[in-house]
Amino acid sequence: MRYADPTRCPDCRDELPAGVPVCPTCRLLVRHPLAVDLFSTLRRADDLVEDLRTASDAFPGPALSASATAAPLGGALVPPGAPVTPKRSVPTPPASMPATPAASSSGYASSTGPVDPSRTGVSVSSIPKILLGLGAFCLLTAGVIFLAVSWSALGVGGRTGVLLAFTAASLSSSMLLHARGLRIAGESLSIVGLGMLCLDVLGAGAAGWLGDGSRGWTASCAGLLVAVAGSALGLLRIGSQPRLTSPQVLAGAGLATAYLGAVAASGHDLLVAHVATVLALAVAWVGHRATEDALLRSAAIAALLTWSGGAIVALVQGLLDPTLVQLWRDGTGWSLIASAAWMALPGLVLRERRLALLGAAGAAVVVTVTATLPGIDGELTSIGMLALVVTSAWLVALAALPAAVRVVAVAPACAGAAILAGISLSTMSVAFVRWTDFLAENPAAFDRSIGLRLSGPDAPASPLQLVPSLLVIAAVVALLGRGRIGRSAVAAGAALVTGVGAAVTLMSYDVALALPVGALVLTAAGCLSVALRGSGAAATGSGVLGLALAAIATATALPSAPLAALTAGAAAVGAITLARLRDDALRALGGLAAAPFVGLAIAATVHVTDAGGAWVAVPVLLGVGILALALPRTEVEMAAGVTALFALATSLPHVQDAGGFSSLWLCVAGFLCCASALLTPARRPLGGVGLALLLLATWVRLIDLSVRQPEAYTLPLALALLALGLWRLQRSDETSTVTALLPGLLLVTVPSLLWVLSDPISLRALVLGASCLILTIAGAALRWNAPLLTGAVVGTIVILREIGPYAGAVPQWVWIALAGAVLTGLGITWERRVIEVRRTVGFLGRLR
Template structure:
């Protein structure tokens, strides 16, 4: 930076210089100031440029500096290029609208020469305008003008049809015009002078989508011809998308290929599905194979793997539709699903071809899986009927064994049509999964799927073949045994659990199907109980098989009672053998099987109680037996808490028995619970002297005192209040003697309430004999006395509280 210039001052003189000399000095001073100003302006320009470069390298500030007068500075909402493009687009649209209006409205006012002049001159001028615009660097303006020119060429084609080719068909002329426009726009886009424009080639590609389709419509082609035109156009678009490097052209070609190719493929698939004969099916298959070729070609050339996989999946599904549709047209209707399934399984051959790209092989595998999954879905209704249909025998048990398994399984449910090949479908997919499980990363899921499909196959074979009723039950029993054996022998991850679940489900279906005949109802639960009990030897299976065995044993007990003609309350007694067996098994079983066994035994006990509920004497016996079973289980150290349940069951049994004897005295119900409770409390106090008297004696005393007190207040005789008052007095004295809160407080409270009950009639008589003003006066005197001696009464209350607090 230049050094600053020292400002010169006028010398101090004792005299004034002449005017000429003073003017010379002033001019020299002004020249120095001008030079200094120039230096400062140059330095300022350099600093401004440096600051602008630094600001461009930094991210934008989050907030702007407030503008003058409290208003923020104006914000730029659109850059110059964006504004330019919008203006050019609007201008092109307006000119296009004007041209359309001129062509449609003012065209008839011109003669032949005028029309030719307008058509040729305006279009040529507009299409030539982008050349100088590109030369001057006005690319956006050139694009807008070229778009206007393309719109004018479309209007020229329309005008030409109205003038010279009015007799030509609209669709045929439109096809030719679209082809000519596509060729012309392509030539315009590749010319050296206009090659820099981005619009011509995508516009030509868009126009190229129409000629074949319009030609097919003009020729009166049916759906097959239209689908062929669409697929051929899609093939051309695919070729352009794979070979052209311009992004705009590639995007337009991909869009056209997907739109027209998808339309054509869907049309061909619909033609294949609705084909009435081999000839129509073959024509639809040819169209589908054309679509397959397009998709495979694109899948092998596309760089993106996910897109390639998607195209390969589409190719695989279209191939299955082509071949399967041809086979379907020549086979009976019931073989439609197996035909498509065979084609889907055949796709797996492509997975073994190492020369194919990895995305293509992966897409073939996914397409095959999709076809197999859809085929399996067609068998799902049959499996649901085989499982849930036997439940229809529950409301009409023992109504007679049907002749065949189909009637036993369906039980009034409509049988699906074309169900004869469903077992073949599930069996084939099961084999495929079993073979695929050998070399796949999802081995566990493949094995589970294979096992489930094999089970479904065996489950639906008897109703499909309509074997005899007994044979169908034997198949279900053998299937259950086989699944239990597979669960015991299999060590693969997840397969034992799957086999166990399927075994339980099958056993339920067998039990319901056996309800049709009395012998089967007795035999089926017996066999199932034996099977699940034998499987419970394996500790891995016992958490499921042991409860299942107990459940089937419960069903066997109920069936045996019903077959013997017993009443429900009498059937409850053999049902109690199940909770007894559950308690015995739980005592010898460890691990996770103990709790499921106990829960199942408890459920069987509740069922027995419910069956015995209509007969109180039998119910009392059942409750007592449940108490015995629970007491036996409470002998185990980890089930001590069941002792409370056992005591409750014994008490309930005694109450039910008393109710059956028409006993109404509450003491007959409460004393059997009070005496054991007091004994238990005394034993606890002996082992733990610090235990509270409320915990040890409170529940037992309250169980008798409170119901007896309620009965005494409603009793008009003198015996119950006398006995209750004597017992309460004795408890109060014992509580005071041994310093126990519970007997003292409960006994004293009951004693006071009994005394009030006995004195109540006399108090009422005295109250009626006294004047009406005496009770309020007595209440007032009492309040005055308490108020006068409030401090003393408060100390008395505190003393009583301390005495009670010191008691146990």
């Protein structure tokens, strides 16, 4: 019987007519989404039943007894859909424990009961592994101690007999236990047997049976014997039992030991490495043929160790003496060729295409290094030229080879590109040192000479190789990213690499400063042209690179005022062009960079005219202000403001009349703010800023002139502003008094207030206080905000200044009592308001 039956109702199990949404018997919704979920669950139950039946048929244990059959777990099973009546009054008898299954044929003990998923600790199958591992370790330790203690007391026959007996006992016990299905015990004793075999060889070497008793040859013989015995023991199959794994692992360790011992004893490092590599590859091939991953991997690791040792020794010898005699007569070159062949051999023997291509790529690197060793003479220039030629050749191969075998050329091309990158970095680092030394020698910016020349240390390699090397590296990157990097990006990258490389190359020689700066400017112009023609992320990246290169060029040209003016002017043109584009990112970049470049160009031009640093701030302010008027955007205005303030800070130390100069600068700044407010409707709030700057300029100038009667200068302008404001109020009912009258009222009262604060006992203080009183009363009577606020605020400040000298004469308890009275009054008022609110809420709640 199936649980998931689409022809029957899942509740009453009656047959369902075709296409009905509701069961006609029990009225169950059989087309509801919950019914779909229920049907999926029942199908899962059918799958589980089939899996359980398959596992039950394959179970090798004995049949259940009659008593076990008569007492099923949990009571009798009922078919799906049948009603189940719970028996609350009858306790459920405990279920009988299932029979213990027999041991599997693989030799691993199975659990003796159901697994509790909440149980933690050491698993049952791990206990024999731990015990047998400790036992094997103890047996080997005991054998070593026994031989060390009893060796001198035993004769030759006794020694031979003991060693052979221990070895034979261990290996035979391993086979017998493994044949009986005790695999873990067999693995452990096989390790003991192979360890005893090593002791046999060491004992034979100590007895002089292996020649001169060299420890290297003894270790080599021991490792080779363990490799052979481990391979044979690991490949031996006893009955239906699986092969042992530990001897296969020890076979690879034995090969590595044999190689190291032979290297230490013979002195023929290259020959020993190749022989050991051949043996390790042969053992790995045997493991592959026998489908034993443990033997294959251990032998492969041993082959990698032996191959690496031989290749490294041969490479070091070739680098120390890269002559043709050393390479081809003494065998270094042939050794490297053999190492390359061993890399390509595994893929060819195993007929695995991917492994063969990777081996061929590695072999190509080794062969390339071998062929280029005679051309290395220790000079970085010759190494760079050789790497440039060889990498170019592999670059052509990378472009010409079919896609199926192109990976062969990737490794040597990348290796050559890495060497070229290292040499190029050394050249660029020296150029950077020359540039920093030049700036240190010329700390004063804007020197009038345009013929400044670079100087400094020479590069370790020829700087003329820099541009070709960078182009080859870029070509390798472009070919590796074929299909993902567009042609326009490749062209832009090539132009960028060429320009930057040319600038760095020129910086490496004692040339005029204008040459590397011109190369950087041309490169920046190329990047900006790409940004103007492109769109998206590529255009934004080109714009960022162009502006960055323009900034570097300008910073490099700072010691020369004419060169800095030309460079910064060109950069300003490019930034303004970007700021007028439709792309938001490029517009923001251009807007942020335009003002600094304009300011720097103007400052350099001022120094060219020999006007001095004192006259830099005002022309820079005018220049960036006009730029902000032409491009009324937030980023342009912010950059213009920062540039103007920086120019002011740099000019003030050179000015003799700081007050007059500051007043002039503030006046120009106020004029520019007012002009922006008049020309751009969105910048109307700048009108107030401009008036404040103009007023501040007036005060600064008055203070600088030591004027004691400011009203003579402020009242005429204030009366004019008030007259204009009153006229505006009469013409427009929507105009507020704050907009129309507040500037004039502030100009009338604030300058006088400043003098009153310094001299409170004066006629000016009396007149100002009376004026504030009149303004307050008039504003309250006319309901005008501007006179009321001005009179109240300024009058309060005057009163506080007048009462200040007498505040200390009043006893402290008066102020404390006054504060307490004020707080008490506030508390009473607050409580009264709360009670009134509650009464109002209650009254509204009683309304129907």
